[in-house]
Amino acid sequence: MAETLDPALPNEVQDRANKVLELACDKELMLATAESCTGGLLAALLTDVPGCSHAFERGFVVYTNEAKSQMLDIELERIESLGAVSKEIAIDMAQGALRRSEADVALSITGFAGPGKVGDEEGQVHFACAVRDGPTVHQCEHYGPIGRQGVRIASLNTALEMLEQALRV
Numbered sequence: 001m002a003e004t005l006d007p008a009l010p011n012e013v014q015d016r017a018n019k020v021l022e023l024a025c026d027k028e029l030m031l032a033t034a035e036s037c038t039g040g041l042l043a044a045l046l047t048d049v050p051g052c053s054h055a056f057e058r059g060f061v062v063y064t065n066e067a068k069s070q071m072l073d074i075e076l077e078r079i080e081s082l083g084a085v086s087k088e089i090a091i092d093m094a095q096g097a098l099r100r101s102e103a104d105v106a107l108s109i110t111g112f113a114g115p116g117k118v119g120d121e122e123g124q125v126h127f128a129c130a131v132r133d134g135p136t137v138h139q140c141e142h143y144g145p146i147g148r149q150g151v152r153i154a155s156l157n158t159a160l161e162m163l164e165q166a167l168r169v
Contacts, residue, residue, distance in 0.1 A: 009153065010153065013045070013156050014045075016157065017049060017156075018049055018052070019160075019164055020046070020163045020167065021053070021056075024167055029167065030055060030056070031055055031103055031106070031163065032056075032060070032098065032101040032105070032106040033058075033059040033060065033109075033159075034062060034093040034094060034097040034106060034108040035060070035108070035109045036093075036110040037109060037110060037125060037155065038113075038152050038155050039061060039152075042107065042109065042155075045156060057101050058101050058103070060093075060096075065079045065080065068084065068092075071096075072092065072093055072097060072099075074089065078092070084110055085110050085111050085112055085126060086126060087128075087140065090108050090110050093108035093110060094107060094108040095136060097130070098132055105130070105163065105166050105167065107128070108126075108127065108128045108129075110126050111124055111125025111155065112124050112151075123146060124142050124143075125141050125154075125155050126138065126139075127140070127159055129162040129166045131169070134169075137162065137165075141154070141155070
């Protein structure tokens with residue numbers, strides 16, 4: 001059970017985090033995250049479970065385009081041309097997290113948690129899960145205008161589902 005995030009998260013999210021960490025521990029695999037719209041919540045959750053947090057290797061909170069470029073080796077021009085909230089950048093973020101860590105599996109999250117500029121779809125979030133020497137899987141969700149907290153919690157649940165699927169292979 002998560003300790004410090006416990007009051008803020010639904011039980012299903014905490015239970016799924018426990019499963020993910022147990023699977024990672026059982027398989028002796030390390031996890032990394034690259035987060036934008038969730039601002040490090042996934043990393044916080046994966047380090048908040050006593051006895052299993054050693055399966056978490058590191059997290060990158062890359063909210064700006066510059067941070068994505070500098071920390072994850074994504075060309076700034078690529079981010080600007082494709083958009084930070086896109087399939088391609090989500091995949092680049094997950095693969096960059098693997099390159100910049102000792103992790104075996106990396107999960108990225110980039111999206112619009114709240115209202116943005118004209119043309120930005122509130123609640124649209126792209127995810128990618130990359131496995132070292134394995135596939136990278138992308139998923140896009142359209143949560144709608146459910147508020148920043150709603151989008152972030154829904155994103156945690158989707159991210160944990162993707163990690164669980166990657167660890168079960």
